Amino acid sequence: MMKEMDYIRPNSIEEAVQILSDPGRRGKLLAGGTDLLVQKRVDPPDYDCFVDISRLSEIQQIRVSDGVFYLGAGVTHAVIAQDPLILKYVSFLAQACLSVGSPQIRNTGTLGGNVANAAACADSLPALVCLDAVAHLRSKRGERQMLVTELVKGPHETALETDELITHFTFLQPPPGVKTHFIKIGRRNAQSISRLSIAAMGRKDKNGNVDFIRICPGAATPRTMRFTEVETYLMGKQACEELYVDAGQRMAARMVEITGVRWSTEYKEVALKAITERVLREVLG
Amino acid sequence: MEITFILNRQKVRVDVPADITLLSLLRDYLHMTGTKVGCEVGECGACSVLLDGKLVDSCLVLAPQVEGREVITIEGVCAEDGSPSDLQKNFISAGAVQCGYCIPGMVMAGEALLRKTLKPTRSEIREALTGNLCRCTGYQQIVDAIEMTAKQRSQTQSGRDKNV
Ligand SMILES: Cc1cc2nc3c(=O)[nH]c(=O)nc-3n(C[C@H](O)[C@H](O)[C@H](O)COP(=O)(O)OP(=O)(O)OC[C@H]3O[C@@H](n4cnc5c(N)ncnc54)[C@H](O)[C@@H]3O)c2cc1C
Numbered sequence: 001m002m003k004e005m006d007y008i009r010p011n012s013i014e015e016a017v018q019i020l021s022d023p024g025r026r027g028k029l030l031a032g033g034t035d036l037l038v039q040k041r042v043d044p045p046d047y048d049c050f051v052d053i054s055r056l057s058e059i060q061q062i063r064v065s066d067g068v069f070y071l072g073a074g075v076t077h078a079v080i081a082q083d084p085l086i087l088k089y090v091s092f093l094a095q096a097c098l099s100v101g102s103p104q105i106r107n108t109g110t111l112g113g114n115v116a117n118a119a120a121c122a123d124s125l126p127a128l129v130c131l132d133a134v135a136h137l138r139s140k141r142g143e144r145q146m147l148v149t150e151l152v153k154g155p156h157e158t159a160l161e162t163d164e165l166i167t168h169f170t171f172l173q174p175p176p177g178v179k180t181h182f183i184k185i186g187r188r189n190a191q192s193i194s195r196l197s198i199a200a201m202g203r204k205d206k207n208g209n210v211d212f213i214r215i216c217p218g219a220a221t222p223r224t225m226r227f228t229e230v231e232t233y234l235m236g237k238q239a240c241e242e243l244y245v246d247a248g249q250r251m252a253a254r255m256v257e258i259t260g261v262r263w264s265t266e267y268k269e270v271a272l273k274a275i276t277e278r279v280l281r282e283v284l285g
Numbered sequence: 286m287e288i289t290f291i292l293n294r295q296k297v298r299v300d301v302p303a304d305i306t307l308l309s310l311l312r313d314y315l316h317m318t319g320t321k322v323g324c325e326v327g328e329c330g331a332c333s334v335l336l337d338g339k340l341v342d343s344c345l346v347l348a349p350q351v352e353g354r355e356v357i358t359i360e361g362v363c364a365e366d367g368s369p370s371d372l373q374k375n376f377i378s379a380g381a382v383q384c385g386y387c388i389p390g391m392v393m394a395g396e397a398l399l400r401k402t403l404k405p406t407r408s409e410i411r412e413a414l415t416g417n418l419c420r421c422t423g424y425q426q427i428v429d430a431i432e433m434t435a436k437q438r439s440q441t442q443s444g445r446d447k448n449v
Pocket residue numbers: 028029030031032033034035036037038073074099100101102105108109110111112113114115116117121122123124160164165166167188326327328
């Protein structure tokens with residue numbers, strides 16, 4: 001007979017990782033459930049106990065101290081989308097979270113779940129990667145930290161161990177004057193070919209030259225990463241339309257270099273060029 | 286497992302398997318069938334309810350997650366005397382109901398919005414309905430019904446404010 005599914009709601013991170021490390025059961029973290037409960041309908045679960053962390057206030061904080069942002073993994077998309085600190089300093093993360101699903105999904109779905117689930121089209125990834133965000137992981141064995149771009153290795157593939165919990169993310173508050181922007185095209189339900197996004201941070205100096213730039217496309221490459229070659233190219237150049245067009249071509253070329261030519265490449269090249277130009281206009285214009 | 290929660294202002298205690306959804310708890314165990322089953326994967330909003338005042342898809346909430354919390358379903362939004370609420374009446378008069386399947390979810394989504402603001406723009410109303418699919422009406426009349434209710438409620442509210 002199949003074992004009945006268990007449910008536990010730990011009251012602390014400590015208790016949660018204790019349960020995850022218990023050899024007598026196979027625990028699975030449950031946050032908003034918007035990925036997990038959909039998957040449970042499709043694939044038979046390989047766990048026998050839900051470990052509900054949706055009410056763990058320890059992982060629901062947002063704060064900035066000494067220029068470092070601290071963002072709990074249990075914060076929902078709805079909360080991030082309206083948070084004054086996020087809107088003030090890193091508004092592209094609010095834009096990304098506001099683009100997720102529907103009001104219902106945003107009210108329960110969390111940042112930690114979005115990253116841990118690691119869908120190719122996870123909308124928080126490009127902004128987090130742009131910020132060089134670090135994920136803080138906890139297990140009974142201790143703590144470790146990892147850049148989000150390294151934690152998420154590819155579609156639905158992460159470096160997370162089954163007994164590990166993401167407690168929070170940290171990143172540096174962007175320098176003064178740096179603008180951020182996120183653009184997403186395509187719908188979740190449309191074929192995955194049509195989903196593509198981009199996050200960027202940028203600033204120009206008093207002469208109109210680019211003096212800060214980071215750019216990261218979403219769902220363009222297996223691993224979500226900054227296109228540093230293009231960033232290096234842009235640094236110091238005069239911000240203008242020709243530069244944005246040029247950068248768009250370079251972004252597309254770099255994507256093809258990484259992924260090779262696929263059936264979807266033709267569409268994605270055109271789309272990535274277009275959203276690169278648009279995002280640069282926003283952060284450098 | 287045993288779950289105790291507040292359902293439409295009444296304390297309820299049930300003993301159910303730990304891995305069922307709130308949607309199944311409501312319909313299959315409590316026989317409250319006002320909340321509808323559609324896609325069961327968070328796409329259609331037919332199963333929408335308020336959990337601690339927030340709009341959620343009950344098909345994506347695990348039943349034990351509501352322990353100690355407050356759930357309001359379509360059965361709980363009626364007027365005090367049990368007749369349809371102002372919002373529900375406006376759905377009818379705006380011609381917003383055809384087959385009716387999506388309507389409980391739409392009313393919950395409308396109610397969730399009106400609890401946040403009584404001055405929503407039409408695009409805010411549309412945005413608030415992005416998690417709710419209707420295959421009959423084309424949404425226009427649903428937006429009308431919510432807009433109408435917002436106006437009426439803000440009028441009665443400002444009336445009340447003047448009287449105090
Ligand atoms: C209709 C619909 C539309 C959607 N639209 C979008 C969209 O537009 N963009 C988008 O990016 N996503 C979308 N999603 C996917 C989903 O809503 C998000 O990925 C959400 O952020 C997942 O978070 P959650 O809290 O619900 O995760 P859960 O479902 O609770 O968990 C997901 C996975 O992460 C693990 N996990 C959760 N929290 C942690 C943690 N703190 N540490 C370690 N592991 C953890 C769980 O064990 C599980 O494996 C959509 C989903 C649905 C159903």
